[in-house]
Amino acid sequence: MKLNIALLAGDGIGPEVIDQAVKVSNAIAKKFNHEIVWTAGITGAAAIDEVGEPYPDSTHEICMAADAVLFGAIGHPRFDNDPKATVRPEQGLLKMRQKLGLFANVRPTFTFPSLIDNSPLKRERIEGTDLIILRELTGGIYFGERGRKDDGNTAFDTCTYTRSEIQRLAKLGFEMAMTRSKKLCCVDKANVLESSRLWRETVQDMEKDYPEVTVSYEFVDAVAMRLVQWPSSYDVLITENLFGDILTDEASVISGSMGLMPSASIGVHTSLFEPIHGSYPQAAGKDIANPLATVLSAAMMFEDAFGLKEEAELIRAVVNKSLAEGIVTEDLAGASKAYKTSEVGDWLAKNI
Amino acid sequence: MKLNIALLAGDGIGPEVIDQAVKVSNAIAKKFNHEIVWTAGITGAAAIDEVGEPYPDSTHEICMAADAVLFGAIGHPRFDNDPKATVRPEQGLLKMRQKLGLFANVRPTFTFPSLIDNSPLKRERIEGTDLIILRELTGGIYFGERGRKDDGNTAFDTCTYTRSEIQRLAKLGFEMAMTRSKKLCCVDKANVLESSRLWRETVQDMEKDYPEVTVSYEFVDAVAMRLVQWPSSYDVLITENLFGDILTDEASVISGSMGLMPSASIGVHTSLFEPIHGSYPQAAGKDIANPLATVLSAAMMFEDAFGLKEEAELIRAVVNKSLAEGIVTEDLAGASKAYKTSEVGDWLAKNI
Numbered sequence: 001m002k003l004n005i006a007l008l009a010g011d012g013i014g015p016e017v018i019d020q021a022v023k024v025s026n027a028i029a030k031k032f033n034h035e036i037v038w039t040a041g042i043t044g045a046a047a048i049d050e051v052g053e054p055y056p057d058s059t060h061e062i063c064m065a066a067d068a069v070l071f072g073a074i075g076h077p078r079f080d081n082d083p084k085a086t087v088r089p090e091q092g093l094l095k096m097r098q099k100l101g102l103f104a105n106v107r108p109t110f111t112f113p114s115l116i117d118n119s120p121l122k123r124e125r126i127e128g129t130d131l132i133i134l135r136e137l138t139g140g141i142y143f144g145e146r147g148r149k150d151d152g153n154t155a156f157d158t159c160t161y162t163r164s165e166i167q168r169l170a171k172l173g174f175e176m177a178m179t180r181s182k183k184l185c186c187v188d189k190a191n192v193l194e195s196s197r198l199w200r201e202t203v204q205d206m207e208k209d210y211p212e213v214t215v216s217y218e219f220v221d222a223v224a225m226r227l228v229q230w231p232s233s234y235d236v237l238i239t240e241n242l243f244g245d246i247l248t249d250e251a252s253v254i255s256g257s258m259g260l261m262p263s264a265s266i267g268v269h270t271s272l273f274e275p276i277h278g279s280y281p282q283a284a285g286k287d288i289a290n291p292l293a294t295v296l297s298a299a300m301m302f303e304d305a306f307g308l309k310e311e312a313e314l315i316r317a318v319v320n321k322s323l324a325e326g327i328v329t330e331d332l333a334g335a336s337k338a339y340k341t342s343e344v345g346d347w348l349a350k351n352i
Numbered sequence: 353m354k355l356n357i358a359l360l361a362g363d364g365i366g367p368e369v370i371d372q373a374v375k376v377s378n379a380i381a382k383k384f385n386h387e388i389v390w391t392a393g394i395t396g397a398a399a400i401d402e403v404g405e406p407y408p409d410s411t412h413e414i415c416m417a418a419d420a421v422l423f424g425a426i427g428h429p430r431f432d433n434d435p436k437a438t439v440r441p442e443q444g445l446l447k448m449r450q451k452l453g454l455f456a457n458v459r460p461t462f463t464f465p466s467l468i469d470n471s472p473l474k475r476e477r478i479e480g481t482d483l484i485i486l487r488e489l490t491g492g493i494y495f496g497e498r499g500r501k502d503d504g505n506t507a508f509d510t511c512t513y514t515r516s517e518i519q520r521l522a523k524l525g526f527e528m529a530m531t532r533s534k535k536l537c538c539v540d541k542a543n544v545l546e547s548s549r550l551w552r553e554t555v556q557d558m559e560k561d562y563p564e565v566t567v568s569y570e571f572v573d574a575v576a577m578r579l580v581q582w583p584s585s586y587d588v589l590i591t592e593n594l595f596g597d598i599l600t601d602e603a604s605v606i607s608g609s610m611g612l613m614p615s616a617s618i619g620v621h622t623s624l625f626e627p628i629h630g631s632y633p634q635a636a637g638k639d640i641a642n643p644l645a646t647v648l649s650a651a652m653m654f655e656d657a658f659g660l661k662e663e664a665e666l667i668r669a670v671v672n673k674s675l676a677e678g679i680v681t682e683d684l685a686g687a688s689k690a691y692k693t694s695e696v697g698d699w700l701a702k703n704i
């Protein structure tokens with residue numbers, strides 16, 4: 001099979017971790033007789049430096065022509081404390097999501113038995129956790145009208161949702177729940193927000209089409225609590241963009257395996273796969289960052305974008321083997337020998 | 353001293369826990385020679401049943417005439433899954449906040465050494481945690497314009513902030529930081545939202561007036577993570593209404609002492625003190641709910657509303673004694689004898 005993949009390494013540790021995912025993917029392609037055509041594009045602070053904007057048209061064309069996008073991370077601290085900066089790396093991320101129509105961000109949180117004691121939560125709280133948050137990614141307050149009034153002394157943002165945007169996301173949630181434990185939780189703030197009431201109403205109307213799925217409706221503040229108290233009680237959660245931003249990040253730290261969590265963004269034009277850990281500038285260029293989240297994102301790509309399940313399973317098996325044998329970067333090494341980012345990638349590729 | 357206190361018991365376990373705070377407050381008044389005039393008002397589902405609305409004018413007048421308000425909880429599950437209900441208990445809460453001008457919600461999170469093992473977090477993560485979240489309570493998306501368009505198929509909510517609203521809240525935050533470790537964290541989403549950029553800009557401008565305070569700026573998603581990872585690294589956090597709703601609830605579960613956490617809402621016309629646990633309808637009427645959060649809210653009231661620090665300290669000391677001697681409700685009793693709500697209240701009053 002011929003696989004056209006756009007490769008966006010981005011900022012910070014992005015390029016280093018992406019390199020390892022490329023090694024692993026190439027090893028997979030060789031073993032299973034696929035041909036991968038990688039096409040690299042620039043994004044983020046790197047692209048601002050080069051062409052003055054974080055998601056240039058040339059990069060967009062590369063993504064549109066690809067069957068899938070493998071993405072590192074974007075963001076650079078030099079923009080963070082400057083509220084007046086007019087071009088920011090994150091704008092590239094948002095533009096990319098919008099132009100590629102990446103409407104659903106799929107964020108699994110699960111545990112690795114060998115890493116469970118890294119969790120800030122007690123073992124008995126976290127054991128058995130295996131949940132997915134489906135975050136709406138191209139609507140809500142991220143993309144509504146915003147601005148200033150009164151000489152800049154009043155600022156406003158607008159959160160808008162349409163019934164069809166909600167249906168599109170919720171449909172994925174129901175379908176995902178059908179392949180899992182048939183439990184779906186709709187997270188909103190329907191006791192305050194009109195947009196949340198439309199979410200709840202729309203999902204309630206869809207329940208009849210999925211009679212086997214048990215749907216619960218919970219307020220975002222309650223979910224923020226229960227994710228810490230009893231994460232294993234959740235299965236599939238669906239929510240709007242901003243709540244999803246907060247809850248997926250909160251969920252990511254409970255497993256103790258944040259450096260290993262992959263994600264997928266499902267789109268109208270293509271889909272995109274990326275580690276959740278961000279650009280981690282402090283570690284950039286040091287060959288110490290953990291590449292496993294990116295490698296596992298590549299596994300999601302093989303399975304979800306190309307339907308190549310066996311390939312994905314092999315990647316996951318080799319990752320588990322590296323964990324079992326202690327071929328890990330310093331964040332996971334504890335008192336044992338720490339391997340370099342590139343060494344972990346080489347080991348994984350060799351063991352495929 | 354004469355203390356005029358409005359008493360709003362509200363829904364669910366509200367009346368039961370409020371009763372104990374009244375017993376304790378009366379014991380304090382007797383010991384220190386104060387005269388308390390309690391004036392009761394109806395709110396929430398209880399008020400909807402009685403007069404058709406959750407914060408009637410009669411109750412508002414009682415609050416306006418009082419020096420402080422002691423509040424139980426409101427909310428009833430029969431309204432939760434009905435997106436079309438036109439009158440809801442929570443509207444009473446919002447109306448009350450707005451009409452009393454309760455612009456700052458003060459939510460401490462701290463640990464009780466004897467309860468630390470109830471936390472879902474590991475002991476070493478939570479030990480030493482003593483933080484305060486200051487949540488803006490009368491602005492933002494809670495009170496902006498909202499509605500439907502396109503035959504009800506599009507819903508919108510608006511988040512608006514003015515510079516002076518932000519200054520008012522931030523001033524409290526800076527002042528609070530000055531009495532503590534001089535660390536202030538401004539929580540926003542300035543990489544996306546215009547209102548957050550105004551928050552960041554405004555707080556940055558105020559830094560020069562508090563040269564001793566070290567201010568950090570963090571994104572709400574990052575804070576949602578770090579609250580679980582290293583809660584003890586925070587001291588005073590300031591944030592807007594919706595982020596505060598989510599983060600204060602998240603923070604409340606990390607201490608393992610959720611049933612003990614008090615809160616204050618500081619207002620233009622008066623201030624209000626309430627436990628954070630909500631109406632907990634499953635336990636209502638059973639005399640099993642933990643009254644300590646309400647009792648500790650009364651302690652905050654003596655200190656913050658009336659400047660009676662010694663009285664507040666005595667309440668806290670007696671609460672600590674009840675914990676040490678195991679005079680606790682079933683949520684804290686473990687394998688030992690569980691006391692009733694009313695028994696705990698009686699014991700506290702007697703020991704004052």
Ligand SMILES: CC(C)[C@H](C(=O)O)[C@@H](O)C(=O)O
Nearest residue numbers: 075090093094245543544573
């Ligand atoms: C960088 C930022 C704009 C982005 C978001 O808020 O969506 C990030 O936090 C994420 O979750 O991918």
Ligand SMILES: CC(C)[C@H](C(=O)O)[C@@H](O)C(=O)O
Nearest residue numbers: 191192221427442445446597
């Ligand atoms: C009941 C609800 C409207 C309220 C809020 O969101 O402010 C509650 O969650 C709170 O935090 O007091």
